Amino acid sequence: MKSKVFFTNLRTTPQQNIFKKIDRLVLKAEMKNSIAPGDLVAVKLHFGEKGNTSYVKPIYLRKIVDKIREFGGKPFLADTNTLYAGSRKESVSHIETALGNGFDYSVVNAPIIIADGLRGKSYEMVRIDRKWYQEVDIASEIYNADSLIAVTHVKCHELSGIGGVIKNIGMGCASLKGKLNQHSNVKPFVAVDKCTGCMRCIQWCPVDGAIIKVEKPVASEGKLKVKIVSEICIGCGECILPCRDGAIKIKWDADTASMQEKMVEHVYAALQNKKGKYIFISFLTQISPACDCYPASDTPVVGDIGILASKDPVAIDQAAADLINKQTGNRDSKLKNNFEPGEDKFRGVYPEIDWTVQLKYGEEIGLGSREYELIEVS
Numbered sequence: 001m002k003s004k005v006f007f008t009n010l011r012t013t014p015q016q017n018i019f020k021k022i023d024r025l026v027l028k029a030e031m032k033n034s035i036a037p038g039d040l041v042a043v044k045l046h047f048g049e050k051g052n053t054s055y056v057k058p059i060y061l062r063k064i065v066d067k068i069r070e071f072g073g074k075p076f077l078a079d080t081n082t083l084y085a086g087s088r089k090e091s092v093s094h095i096e097t098a099l100g101n102g103f104d105y106s107v108v109n110a111p112i113i114i115a116d117g118l119r120g121k122s123y124e125m126v127r128i129d130r131k132w133y134q135e136v137d138i139a140s141e142i143y144n145a146d147s148l149i150a151v152t153h154v155k156c157h158e159l160s161g162i163g164g165v166i167k168n169i170g171m172g173c174a175s176l177k178g179k180l181n182q183h184s185n186v187k188p189f190v191a192v193d194k195c196t197g198c199m200r201c202i203q204w205c206p207v208d209g210a211i212i213k214v215e216k217p218v219a220s221e222g223k224l225k226v227k228i229v230s231e232i233c234i235g236c237g238e239c240i241l242p243c244r245d246g247a248i249k250i251k252w253d254a255d256t257a258s259m260q261e262k263m264v265e266h267v268y269a270a271l272q273n274k275k276g277k278y279i280f281i282s283f284l285t286q287i288s289p290a291c292d293c294y295p296a297s298d299t300p301v302v303g304d305i306g307i308l309a310s311k312d313p314v315a316i317d318q319a320a321a322d323l324i325n326k327q328t329g330n331r332d333s334k335l336k337n338n339f340e341p342g343e344d345k346f347r348g349v350y351p352e353i354d355w356t357v358q359l360k361y362g363e364e365i366g367l368g369s370r371e372y373e374l375i376e377v378s
Helices: 018-028 058-070 091-100 165-170 176-183 200-204 252-270 313-325 345-349 356-364
Strands: 003-009 040-044 074-079 112-114 123-127 135-139 147-153 155-157 161-163 211-213 226-228 278-284 306-310 372-376
Touching (some): 058 074, 058 147, 135 176, 135 252, 155 345, 165 313, 176 252, 252 356, 313 372
Parallel strands (some): 040 074
Antiparallel strands (some): 003 306, 155 161
């Protein structure tokens, strides 16, 4: 049976503003049925890295939070600390970044709780017995919440192709250990012919000694200027985009496919104790070519589209991808090709990544369905 995915576009009138449209969208998607009076409700979102501007606007979150309160829930905004070095590496800086990006209590009407503790080590072991894991680590405060509302900014992603609900929950609800396990196969290497020796990768790398400057190149390695030490590298992949010369490479087909499947298994774990107690809301706005984890937001690859809501994480990501791919691509963006309506915009930015792996595997393990009915909320 096809899953229901509800959609509202961004057209407004003085009588019909975006907040009223969000209100009707969550009512149609029956968010109320996922919340019982007194429930502690984790609103899982991405606060955006310091310098990023493409995350979901706090004023939109306020409308969702107010509906949760209206239904009797006690909402809190939640995310987890990052594997890479940035402004959200530990909880203090993470909360300061969230406040700086506008997620103040007076704006969103909900407190911020970093779900995996001060330094990312607070988690619950969840048994799943799947292909990659018997058990996985899920951030404690998300796992122990009564309900989960995932609010996602959909965009392209440099490792998973698409960054949707599966990425938001699978990577975003994992502890640092869980994030590391998902990235464990993503081991980058340096392409000798492209490296200019700018050393930006060393500055961005979160692990001392994982990328080193090569003072005396070895003949067998060519004229390497930097070297990734595989024994130390944690596989976070965060050195790829900062490299302006495209010199940081990974084995895309094998490495990103396994990472996507591991991500799906973390979604499976995060939802295990919340049967009927979750819903997903996706914003197809400012669809950037890279993750909101970067301290900048590049030109969107397509124009703004609308907002989706569903109880099926696979269906809502498939619907988001389909809607994005139906658009005309922005030639003044990082999109390299596939500009025409119906062409794959995600492969147009990252041609090496088969982003459908996560959707196929999610359907395979019973997480959801790629078949959906798109219901427009007028």
